[in-house]
Amino acid sequence: MMTTERETQSNRRFQLTRRATLSGGVLTLAAAQLSSPWGLPETSAAEDITTDDRARSLKVGLITDLHYADKAPVGSRHYRETLGKLDEAAKQFEQQNVDLVVELGDLIDAASSVDDELRYLETINRKYSAIADDRHYVLGNHCVDTLTKDEFLGSVGQEKSYKSFDRGGIHFVILDACFRSDGTPYGRRNFKWTDANVSAEELQWLQADLNANAKPVIVFAHQRLDVSNSHGVKNNADVRTILESSGNVAAVFQGHSHANDLNEINGIHYCTLVAMVEGSGEQNNGYSVLEIDPKGELRLSGFRKQTDRHWTA
Template sequence: MLTASYCAEELFADPPEPAVRIGLVTDLHYAAKPPAGTRHYRETPAKLAEAAKQFRRDRPDFLVELGDLIDAAESVELEQQYLATINEQFSGLCERRHYVLGNHCVDTLTKDEFLQAVGQPKSYDSFDFGGIHFVVLDSCFRSDGEPYGRKNFKWTDANLPAAELEWLDADLKANDKPTVVFAHQRLDEAGRHSVNNRAEVRAILESGGHVLAVFQGHSHHNDLNQINNIHYCTLAAMVEGSGAESNGYSVLEIDSRGTIRLTGFRRQESYRWPAVG
């Protein structure tokens, strides 16, 4: 049995069909190198293959990869090989995909090199699907506003720069749909895995009144916080632990009433949040 039990409200007896279904993975850290601590880099393709079977059953409308698709390499050429290998597998799972930049994605590569390789034009953006507004954030900027790339950063110095904050504020003010946000570094708790100016980001998310939830990775373990009516859900990393039982991935569903249901597999917890109002 792969599915974890729901740990929030009881399920409706007869829930409506989802308006949108999304496959979620995070922190794959693929690399052709030996394990380091609890991270088993070479096992990621097998774990992703298991997730692919579930996604083929559930037929998500699109996939979101929440950052750190690859691990760091000693050279640009080797990191590009890591990226080409794992993205060939990932891109075959679903035609429509969205990539959140993680700090390891641009440890040796530049953002443009990563984005070009995965076929995504922007590192942060928004789009509508199934009556829901989705926002993809990029927190891979130093406190001085410089973008990560070519080993020019400390991973604990994660920020949304002024231009992205302005864009986010304008984007949310122009939107009246229920909204879900995807991020890599955490926007809820304080700590080494968090965005430095997270309070400013949260104030913008709260100001529009339409943001339902934020899904994030980076700290590699399940966590859930609710701050001012927004759920901040941190997902389990795929790279952690050896063997199929240590895998982690999920399917996110949002129905026409605004109920959010996250079905987690293996180490990933499952949640359900009823519609507000």
């Protein structure tokens, strides 16, 4: 009996073991692959993959939880200082020659008025948008505390709050968990931050998107998909089921809880990145560069307080 292309891709699933070792201070998670290198498919038919794509790594600059606001510090959060911290990250991204940048949510903090919130957003986005033309935004709960989703997205020039795109043979997915349990989108203080959900419509879109995809997948989210506490998406088990069923998802990068963390669930690694807003001074910065090697290695180089991660296929 002939197998379908989808079945063939499923059989190639990037299967990760639960063995972890420390080497040179870098956490390395061993992985086993059944067939061709994970990084890129064996053929480039109907794909935008060039010889150069196959020969070099793809680099993604990652930042999260900047919480920029023109206001005094509260506790460990130093809102104004994220401007300088982002400048440092931008210089590093330029040196690393990143191909694209992604911010994983809470780019701004809450303001007392829409006008103030738009001013915060304009200020921080001026610096963020100067880093790269190929840039992407994940919605965080603070992004839409005072603004609506349309106001935020319109201000940064991103059409949708959840989407997918391909770069260098990799399929990237951006998720939006800023929905209440009843499906209402966050906006204008109409929500509790602990009630984070991926909507039914978005779940249907995600299933269809991954069903139509045969490339390796990296997912970006704000609220966490790997925990059941207050920082977790309430229906994250439904999201994980869809991710696992695709057979192509290697890792999820997320923010929200402000601290380094890493969990592996059914062959997918959930990597939580440190917040940029926490702590005063350049030593309390945190950002990273994700390098995806054509041979199937995913290396996260962390700077300042961000921990290094390394998945080897």
